[in-house]
Amino acid sequence: MPDQLIHDRLQEKSIILMDGATGTELQRRGFELQSPGWSATAIREAPEILLSIHHNYVGAGAEILTTNTFRTHSRNLKETIWANDARQLTIDAVAIARQASNGLAYLAGSIAPLEDCYSPELTPSESELEAEHALMIENLLAAGVDFLLCETQITIREASILATLCQRSRAPFMISFTCGRDGKLLSGESLAEAVKSVMCFGPEAILVNCIPIDEVLPALQEIHKTAPEMVLGAQANTGRLVSNGTWESTEGEYPAVYAEFAMTWKEFGARLIGGCCGTGSQHIKFLNETVCVD
Numbered sequence: 001m002p003d004q005l006i007h008d009r010l011q012e013k014s015i016i017l018m019d020g021a022t023g024t025e026l027q028r029r030g031f032e033l034q035s036p037g038w039s040a041t042a043i044r045e046a047p048e049i050l051l052s053i054h055h056n057y058v059g060a061g062a063e064i065l066t067t068n069t070f071r072t073h074s075r076n077l078k079e080t081i082w083a084n085d086a087r088q089l090t091i092d093a094v095a096i097a098r099q100a101s102n103g104l105a106y107l108a109g110s111i112a113p114l115e116d117c118y119s120p121e122l123t124p125s126e127s128e129l130e131a132e133h134a135l136m137i138e139n140l141l142a143a144g145v146d147f148l149l150c151e152t153q154i155t156i157r158e159a160s161i162l163a164t165l166c167q168r169s170r171a172p173f174m175i176s177f178t179c180g181r182d183g184k185l186l187s188g189e190s191l192a193e194a195v196k197s198v199m200c201f202g203p204e205a206i207l208v209n210c211i212p213i214d215e216v217l218p219a220l221q222e223i224h225k226t227a228p229e230m231v232l233g234a235q236a237n238t239g240r241l242v243s244n245g246t247w248e249s250t251e252g253e254y255p256a257v258y259a260e261f262a263m264t265w266k267e268f269g270a271r272l273i274g275g276c277c278g279t280g281s282q283h284i285k286f287l288n289e290t291v292c293v294d
Contacts, residue, residue: 002063006106006147006172009063010204010231015266015292018064018108018235018274019057020284026053028280035116037080039071040089044082047096054100056281061288062274065105066149068093069140070112073132075124087139094143108174109145111136111162117152117178117210120187129161137169147172151235152210154178154186156197163201174272176207176235181215183222191219195226207233210276212240213252213261220268233272234265238279253278255286262291 002009009016022042023033031046042050054065072093074086082089097107114132115122123129140148148166150173153159159175166173175198179191195206206227208219213236220232238253251257262273273291275283 002104002106007204009106010271014294016063016272017061017284017288017292018233018272019054019062019066020235020275020279020281021277022050022053022066022068023070024277025280026050029053036071036076037082039068039093040077040080040082040085042068043072043089043092043096047092050093050096051100054097057284058100058102058105060281060285061292062284063105064108064272064274065097065101066108066110066151067097067140067145069110069136070151073114073136075114075128075132086135087142090136090139091143094140094145098144106146107144108147108149109140109143111140111148111150112152113154113158117154118186120154120185123155123158126157126161129158130165133162134165137165137171141169141171147174147204149174149176151176151207152178153194156185156187156189156194159194160197163198163203166203167201172204174205174207174233175203176209176233177219178210179208179215179219180211181218183218191222192226195223195230199227199230203230205231205233205272207235207272209235210237212237212250213258214250216261217264217268220265220270224269231272232268232270234262234270235274235276236261237277238275238283239277249278255283258283259286259290262287266291
């Protein structure tokens with residue numbers, strides 16, 4: 001971890017550069033993602049690739065590395081050969097990120113929705129959400145992450161449960177929502193109401209992630225309107241999922257174009273900027289050389 005706590009770093013006015021994608025970077029390097037246990041498979045079968053991905057992001061200038069724990073909840077592993085290994089897999093994922101960081105970057109403990117990020121209707125019961133996420137938070141903190149990143153949140157119910165548990169843990173945390181151009185989460189709930197549902201628990205920042213680059217600014221504006229004092233952030237995709245379930249690349253796949261859009265996020269007031277699906281170290285490097293320059 002850097003010398004400053006993440007809370008103190010957020011008090012400064014300069015941009016905090018986050019990393020980019022892990023899953024699509026694994027694919028780009030020839031690793032096949034198999035749901036729902038792809039994070040675990042990568043930790044066990046391709047730790048050197050994970051280490052390289054993290055290391056490349058640090059080399060590109062990232063101040064924050066996101067742990068490869070997007071799919072290491074016990075629920076995600078129950079049909080895999082690692083069904084009883086959730087804690088150790090989480091610890092190992094954090095250790096890989098820490099090795100790559102070499103003390104130069106903060107470690108964000110990734111906590112994803114328990115079910116498919118594009119299927120809010122599959123969100124489990126409150127009791128299961130509480131049990132699974134409480135265990136994940138315990139595992140991440142035991143492994144030594146610097147803060148918790150509850151990302152790709154698509155329902156108010158799950159986001160508010162996570163915020164409650166994070167506050168209870170007394171660890172710094174951030175919440176990142178995934179919404180549409182209409183200002184609604186994939187559940188149909190409004191982004192504004194989602195922000196209100198977590199504000200009282202004291203997140204360090206509220207972000208949006210896993211949305212196309214041209215949908216970020218309206219989302220940031222909606223968050224700011226609801227919570228004007230909140231630190232803002234964004235990690236966008238280089239494409240979008242279309243109605244037939246296929247991936248459609250956009251101009252965001254070009255680092256220079258991605259950076260042009262990111263500059264508008266910075267100008268609006270976003271402090272945390274990185275990338276999500278489709279982005280790589282080349283995007284982060286370009287952001288570091290352009291958007292992060294005062």
